Amino acid sequence: MSLKEIRVKARELAKGTCRVCPVCDGRACAGEVPGMGGTGTGLSFVNNITALRAIYLNTRLIHKVHFPNTEIEILGFKLKSPLMIAPIGGIAFNLGQAMPEAAYQEAIAFGAVDAGIIAGTPDAAPMEVMEIGLAQAKALGSGLTMPFIKPWELERIKIELEMCAAAGSKVVCCDLDSVGLITLRLMGHPAYPKDAGELAKIVAAARQLGLKFLIKGVMSLQDALICQEAGVDGLVISNHGGRVLDGVPGVAQVLPAIARKLKGQIKLLVDGGIRSGVDILKMLALGADAVMVGRPFAIAAIGGGREGVTLFAETLRSQLEQAMIMTGCPEVAAANEDLLWRAE
Template structure:
């Protein structure tokens, strides 16, 4: 990873400083770029570092199994590459095509699945859709909540990619830069959301709504018929006053348990962080910026190397907490100070 990181630093030319801890401090306000707005990016990382785990060593868990099934997919661990689009955010370090191929291929090699992003330049969705087609549908395209017919057009493209699952990052409604560029995005009513999800279901594609930060929104997303929601504040890029995702996850997961699958992303930096999110109630965890760095510095091999490292860390955390498989991970693993 050392070589991969130094190559990424060189290619990203200051758009990412490759800090020892990727916590949003050095890059605050850098959107577009790799940063976040206000405190939200920092809140994601801080919320996770505030959580510690109970160490348990008197047990027989020597070879825990990190594999999981999610939305009909068999994965080597409960991790996906979060959707990241727009190589202009990282100084056009590589082409959009090379970037998204590296993410999808690296994820597949590691036994997981990558998501793709969307934005104003059409190269983002076009590269995403063609990479998913090349990967025989092994990718999850996300589309922004466009206000115009652009949403329907891009949804058709996503469905035609052969993907089994697609999504919408509803929190991108906070990306004011898009409106300024004459391409408005906005919130969706429950009725609008329901219609979108019905259309995906009719085409045989499962649907994810990304950007849920309250229990009320989670209930609405369940009512609209989604298969999965993502507890996410877009990596702290859309609303500087948002809490960390690990702070809101437990209440949301408790409220919708058994009704919908729950994904979370934001500030996840290693296998222990993945474990913490699972213990807080997530079924699956998204990793954003670290995967981008691995893809730029090492292509698909870099992504595979990074994800394999995360899997090893997750397995090690499962041994140190006495969890035999993913189902065994719950809030009992979280340390609560006692007097």
């Protein structure tokens, strides 16, 4: 099975809901939420791509980096590359019934672990979606997934945190930006923003269960600092792949200011528009500790199942390794803005 074959199969199964474009850049699917696109004009999704395209790496060839080390340890996970699979919920609903939810989450979670990385599993209005993800956590053991919780009212969050702990999870993330998701409103289960006090209570509830806790969807330094104050272990700087608010910048534009303040204090994950190992290295250079990739893994899972997911993850890892050789970067922790090209 090649990535090309996987894409052909995915295109067939998606029945036009995802065109499986040569580059997944948010243009063909603009406005398609539900679907795979970005909300409104689709600009926030497109901006993720263009922001990364506007950044260049600095070629460095006089050095001794022959075998760069792509492995990292983060949040208690040992990963073969600084890569995780972003949670994608409602795959059947958003992708033309291309694959049942359970089969999708299984392909993603197991394919990730086969490649030495981990996957995020989603939450949705029906609690069964979270249960499907947690079934993968139990089957894999050792907390080898990262469950995501929607910003429901406090009581449901606490129940879901307990479900995660019971499934053996060690790290849980709340996608706070889901407050902007039209799909939750369509299903009659809106989620709400949290104030600093509520956030601190949620972090404390996670701590009591021995869970590390992250917030996903942070797109401003102000929110990032409040999250840090509330005691989170990390952030996922993300605009939800452009699905929750039209007209926001690309994630690569927002990351540096947050990294300048918080790098080294809490873990900084990032997602949105990352399509290659080169893109991963750019995000590391801008200050991320690790990245998540969303839609391209959905395509890999639909077209190639568990093996497709593993193959795509390994492709990204080897592209990253090559980019590290070409920029003289010996290990992930050594990536910084010196890897970026600047006009003299």
